[in-house]
Amino acid sequence: MLVMLPLAFLTYEIGFDYAHPDLKKHVTNELVTALVVDLILVGIYEGYYFFTLWKNSLIRNEQLEKENLAARYETLKNQINPHFLFNSLNTVSALIHEDPNKAEDFIDEFSKMYRFLLEHQDKNLHLLRDELTFVKSYMDLQQIRFGRSLITSIAIDDKKLDYLIPTLSLQLLVENAIKHNKVTVEKPLSISIKEENGMIVVKNTLQLRAESLKSTGIGLNNLNARYEMLASLKPVFLKSDKEYIAKLPLIQEE
Template sequence: MPSKKKLVLYFGLGGLLPVLFFLIRDITVQGEVIDASFWLDKLISFIMAYFLTATTSATVMFIPIAILEKFLPWHGNLWKRITIEFFITEIIAIVTCGLLHHLLWVLGYHGPDHINVTYTESLMINIAIAALMNLFLVTVYEGIILFSYWKLSIIQNEKLAKENMASKFEALKNQVNPHFLFNSLNTLSNLVHTDPQRAEEFIDEFSYIYRYILEKKDQMVSSLSEEVEFVKAYLRLCEIRFGEGLKSKIKIEVDELESRIPTLALQSLVENAIKHNRITSKEPLTINIYSKHGNLIVENNYQPRPEESNSMGIGLNNIKERYEMLCDRQPEFYLNETSYFAKIPLIQPA
């Protein structure tokens, strides 16, 4: 709703509009002779016309529209509201104008001396003006109201969209944490029995990595430099487990390090490569991470396991959905004869 100050200004200007009409009309009728008495008549006409129109406008606006807004709001009642509002306000405008005109006529003001009209002619002229002014003022007033509602609805829709996106994004990201935790604890369980010393090293690295996850849990995106450091730590965990069976190489252009990617997306791609490929000292898995043409690429030699490991449904689809909410570019995943490629866009900081 418009503020009271705006409405007061609006009614004030609404009262001035018909005065202009009266002035043009009277000057036209007066002709060439314009003396002091003419301007005195203009002053009186100004005061009377302003009082007449402003009072009518205030009556029409504040009373019936306030009632209609309470019992017949715009939402879901558009045409019914328009019809009833214009009908009621026109009736009130005509009746109010007629009463005020009669009062002024009884008090002796019949209009400027040089305009000779009968009571009925004067009444009809003023009623016509009041009716037209009512149509204009109600249209403008309700236009202001509808525009205010429209702006409010846009703001609310944007807010709801952002809240929905944040909620969906958080749900997607929360899928990653349990998945990573499950795989890490499973690895630790195996190491405890086979290599206690490496298990201790694994715990130290794991504590650092999970601390990072907890710190970033509320962030949709993180800088590439942070994610690369995190993945280096993650790869150290994997190297403890697989030994010579896993090799990695990271080469990122310096000017790309401040770019953004979805939090933990890089780790998910590395984990995906490890999960779906054979890793042995005789058949090592090599993971190359590098930037190229505004993208981050995770490349690994393709040596799929005879039987795919169990999957919790986390991975590439998760990353795709997160990118859909972040930018208009999408990840690409493809395979050639020897290697598998995961290419995700680098998001430039705002």
Template sequence: MNQPVLTASSPAAPRRGLPQLVVPVMFSQRAYLLIALAISLVFGMIALPTGVLPRSYATPSEALLLCLNAVLIFEIQFWLHFLLRYRPSAVQRWFARQSLLVDRGLRALLTALLVTGYSLGRHYLDARLGIAFNQPSMPLLLTLAQIVSIVGLSCQLGIELVERSRYLAQEVETLKREQLQARYESLKQQLSPHFLFNSLSTLSGLIYDEPAAAERFVNEMAQVYRYLLRHGEQMAVPLHEELAFVRSYAYLLQMRFGEGLEVHVDLPPEVLDRPLPPLALQLLVENAVKHNTVSRRQPLAITISLASADQLRVCNPRYPRLSPEASSGTGLSNLTTRIRLLHQQRLLVEQTDHEFCVLLPLPASLS
């Protein structure tokens, strides 16, 4: 069986010039339209006294017309945002690919043009129909149109802020559940019972033939389980402590496989204090041994090095076993979850016919 492949890329942060981090729509189309209608009616009720009270006389029809005009001028703005954000279309997908600055700027421009066009159309239509309202001057009309468009856009951004809050609350709950699940899985998979059984079998063969080697074997085994007790449930450990643990773990494996297994570490001193999840490297070493043939004629050489300034690479050649061990396939998945909780990034797997590599985020500090 090949080593399980789990590929993912790091999520891009919302920055200028890059696609925005799109928050999924949290309101249904019906709910959004009802919210928009309620907001429009509120502004219609606000516009009613401001349009009627300054006049010495206003008929019920005029009062109703003023209220409907205010409702309509906000409704057309919400319908524009509905089409651009809530109605699936090529235009909506295009807007989603733009940066946050471009998205907000274009929507503000379209809203201003729409409200200005409506206001001018309404102004000339009232004049043509002879509706005797106190018509403002053209500069004042254009100014009022921009104020109304700003108010409408602010209401829309408020709706999206509520959506973002609900989305983030759901994300927090999801991360909490994943964290609990990751810790549970980590406890279950710290070291397989097969490893303990094989280690004890190796030790029994050393006790009489090589007492000195048996003593070191016991010391290294104690280091492995001491590390598990001390760091097994922590979120992060310094890289140098994980490497010390992996060296002890690899020694126990090498006493079993002899020259068939090699572990090479090539890391600069300045990265040794950086954090990563405990047992991350041990899991990758264990996976390499589990899924590949280990023999003296064809040594399995595992290399731990830097892929970039903030990325760790663990590679091994691929020598697939003829009779693969049973595997649940949850090891890399569990490690991915722990890395996402720790660094808000994902591991990346690179696999060819001859090599299997896992790239782990190794930032200078916790995110």
């Protein structure tokens, strides 16, 4: 279209005999109008074209970011099951030497828990009610080993049970408390789970073991990363001379 306009002006200059004084002015106005309209239409077309390219680029970048986050989260999630299995097998190993009968009971309960875990492993988030059921089973499992040396309690308002929380997050905190602290009849380990101001608070008495324990490097860093990726939220971890406190934000289902 822009190529035709110079040809029109060339025709205008050499191809007409303007006998009437207003004819040239009239033709000039028509050509200028045509040029302006042409420029506007071309501008709209080019603008729409580049807007479409920009929009498609944003969509593609967003898709790539989602795929990247999904891949990263899958990596984090795949760390959890082996971590849980590894620590449970360590517990069985200890129980076999301490009390073979308890070891047998532990294995029976553990098989039930792991079946539940396998059935729900594809979920990034769990309803709080389901996560509490799982962690309650886990604490009962530990009770087989420690008996009166372990004191646990759960107090959650029913209204909060349909909120969401990262899968196995509560179990991970309870596991860490048992792993890093003394659990004896003389000095029982106390672990409590409750809700405060939209956060699940997991609190345990702080009585660190003297011996150095091996760490797999999973734990709290994994939990922090999962929260950030799932809901752009951050857990809170606090430690005093007597207690260790973890606060996990509850996530509302969309």
